[in-house]
Amino acid sequence: MKKLISLMLAALLPASLLAGCSSSESGKVKIEFFQNKPEAKSTFEKLAEKFEKENPTIDVVVSTPPDAETVLKTRIAKNDVPDVIGSGLNATFVELAKNGIFADFSNDPQLQNIQPAYVDMIKNLTGLKEVHGIPYSANANGVLYNKALFKELGLTVPKTWDEFIAVADKIKAAGKIPFYHTYKDSWTTLIPFNALASNLPGDQFFKDRESGKTTFRQAYREVAEKQLKLLEYGTKDNFGKGYSDGNAAFAKGESVMYLQGIWAIPEIKKANPNIEIGTFPFPASNDTAKNKLVSGVDTLLTLSAATQHKEESKKFIDFLLKPENVKFYIDEQKVFSSVKGVTQDDPSVSDLKESFQKGLLVDFADHYIPSAMKVDKIVQGFLQKKDMDEYLKTLDTEWNKVQERK
Amino acid sequence: MSKRNTAFYLMTIPAVLLFFAFHTFPAIQGVYYSLTNWNGFSPTYEFVGFKNYVNIFKDENVLNAYIFTFKYAVLTTILVNALSLIIALGLNAKIKFRNFFRAVYFLPNILSILIVGFIFNYIFGHVIPDVAEKMGIEFLKSNILGNENLAWIGIVIVAVWQSVAFNTILYLAGLQTIPSDLYEAASLDGATKWKEFWTITFPLIAPFFTINMVLAMKNNMNVFDHVVAMTGGGPGRATESIAVLIYQGGFTGGEFAYQSANAVIFLFIIVVLTFIQLKFLQKREMEM
Numbered sequence: 001m002k003k004l005i006s007l008m009l010a011a012l013l014p015a016s017l018l019a020g021c022s023s024s025e026s027g028k029v030k031i032e033f034f035q036n037k038p039e040a041k042s043t044f045e046k047l048a049e050k051f052e053k054e055n056p057t058i059d060v061v062v063s064t065p066p067d068a069e070t071v072l073k074t075r076i077a078k079n080d081v082p083d084v085i086g087s088g089l090n091a092t093f094v095e096l097a098k099n100g101i102f103a104d105f106s107n108d109p110q111l112q113n114i115q116p117a118y119v120d121m122i123k124n125l126t127g128l129k130e131v132h133g134i135p136y137s138a139n140a141n142g143v144l145y146n147k148a149l150f151k152e153l154g155l156t157v158p159k160t161w162d163e164f165i166a167v168a169d170k171i172k173a174a175g176k177i178p179f180y181h182t183y184k185d186s187w188t189t190l191i192p193f194n195a196l197a198s199n200l201p202g203d204q205f206f207k208d209r210e211s212g213k214t215t216f217r218q219a220y221r222e223v224a225e226k227q228l229k230l231l232e233y234g235t236k237d238n239f240g241k242g243y244s245d246g247n248a249a250f251a252k253g254e255s256v257m258y259l260q261g262i263w264a265i266p267e268i269k270k271a272n273p274n275i276e277i278g279t280f281p282f283p284a285s286n287d288t289a290k291n292k293l294v295s296g297v298d299t300l301l302t303l304s305a306a307t308q309h310k311e312e313s314k315k316f317i318d319f320l321l322k323p324e325n326v327k328f329y330i331d332e333q334k335v336f337s338s339v340k341g342v343t344q345d346d347p348s349v350s351d352l353k354e355s356f357q358k359g360l361l362v363d364f365a366d367h368y369i370p371s372a373m374k375v376d377k378i379v380q381g382f383l384q385k386k387d388m389d390e391y392l393k394t395l396d397t398e399w400n401k402v403q404e405r406k
Numbered sequence: 407m408s409k410r411n412t413a414f415y416l417m418t419i420p421a422v423l424l425f426f427a428f429h430t431f432p433a434i435q436g437v438y439y440s441l442t443n444w445n446g447f448s449p450t451y452e453f454v455g456f457k458n459y460v461n462i463f464k465d466e467n468v469l470n471a472y473i474f475t476f477k478y479a480v481l482t483t484i485l486v487n488a489l490s491l492i493i494a495l496g497l498n499a500k501i502k503f504r505n506f507f508r509a510v511y512f513l514p515n516i517l518s519i520l521i522v523g524f525i526f527n528y529i530f531g532h533v534i535p536d537v538a539e540k541m542g543i544e545f546l547k548s549n550i551l552g553n554e555n556l557a558w559i560g561i562v563i564v565a566v567w568q569s570v571a572f573n574t575i576l577y578l579a580g581l582q583t584i585p586s587d588l589y590e591a592a593s594l595d596g597a598t599k600w601k602e603f604w605t606i607t608f609p610l611i612a613p614f615f616t617i618n619m620v621l622a623m624k625n626n627m628n629v630f631d632h633v634v635a636m637t638g639g640g641p642g643r644a645t646e647s648i649a650v651l652i653y654q655g656g657f658t659g660g661e662f663a664y665q666s667a668n669a670v671i672f673l674f675i676i677v678v679l680t681f682i683q684l685k686f687l688q689k690r691e692m693e694m
Binding site: 091095183184185186236237238239240241242245370371372373374377378380381382384385401402404405406 | 443445457458461464465530531535547548549550551552553554637638639640641642643644646654655658659660661664
């Protein structure tokens, strides 16, 4: 029997040994850059190579594992935090920042060169005074349109909600489909939801909701009404088609407009390389000064609070933030820069430039809604039932329930 | 200890250890976490007693998931057992190309549920609406998976299509255990085929009926892959099964402890349900 037990133990041992692997190199300082965007892997690798040429004593390893958020969490649980981290501004980042995993950048001079809207987004989401990362690039969510069809129908880019609906009416009258809704995938219902919720009640609403000054029932009726209005301009099967169906259909010109984020543009161009796409901010209200572009931090850069190579790691971040390198990154990735003065000139998104220059930006509203609420499912359910009172009531009761469970 | 016994221990103990390490231990951990407020990743958490359990009973979404799951599981179990018994009877008869048909009917079982789900997604989303458009069938012109009243039927259809294969094999095995002289005696007595089925075939495959009912019910209660592949629980929460709710709320929703409590209750319900089913069906076996 004793033999048997030792046999078992011998079998289990190698598993525990695997966890102990680590590497060290002589002469060069090795820093790890951990980032979460699989699409950006090769771009960051090219930049790291350039950095290594300028700094021969530093070796940068770019790691982009699949399911990066989970990997990062487990590595932090093991106390093996990467030196430099590139992350989206998401719930994981917020949670980790609150737990003091990342370095504090509040007094970093680099922050002066960043669009203040994005720095505020970090502060608002974490609720901390310190800033635990430097926004690097930004994405946006708006209305994509087919430029050729717009010209053919003699339409111009709408600036207000009424103009927007008038454009949709004209398209409908011409026998074409204004929007290709892809509501089978519940997350796509959040594109118009975010545009409306971020602009009409605004992000301030969530602070007031938390302190009990307001409710969804009081503040979200207009959002609900406009969500339903958009449904009238869809296809015959708004709930039967998903995101990939929508990209393919819009590429083929089946609809004139498409409510999506700029991240869909490369996918659409894959389906039809010749399509001329334009993008405009979703005009949520009739006050043009209030219609802000919904834009979030796509990637932010931060340091491990406990890194052994602080100086070298900071040098790498400063290098990435140099305007020419930012430009290189956004040209390859087709995203926007959060560094002031670097602009995205791709014609498919050039209509959004004005919002960036004026700083007319607002964060995705759903970033402020606890993920346990599953707001995408609530919105999807509402669009099916079309019952506004029930919808607003559900938003309030679900919000309360999640708060109670904390 | 004799050499033979050592060999038997070597055969069983590794499996017991693995089962304990990867199944029993996590289940016990789940019970432990269900008494905390852990979100799944934060380094600290606190004990909150039975708060999670109390909140489960206040959560309409949990009730909604149970209603969907029971509705789905009962209908699917009945359909699967009825259809697979009929198919097994056919495949057990002396027909041409019998082995070919047996292979064809078994095929769905070897395909992964996710792949089947994606194929049917396309069929429901594009093939059926296109055909319905040409033939002018109004209610099929849109994807039924996108309709909150019909989506669950879409999932039932796919689940039945897939799981009939496995249960057919079990029934077929059962049918082959019936000695053929019983049928000869019955035909000498002038029994009709209908009577033959109810007095000979069905009573004699009773143990197979029991195991098929229990297995199908348990599998269907745990439905997960079909839902994830086809609707993700939508539209709204129309097809959200308990397993999907636990997974989505616990991992993406950051309520690991809360959904652990849900899982503990669910485990308890499944155990009770299986126990009742076994008791009832085995008693029936005795009576027949």
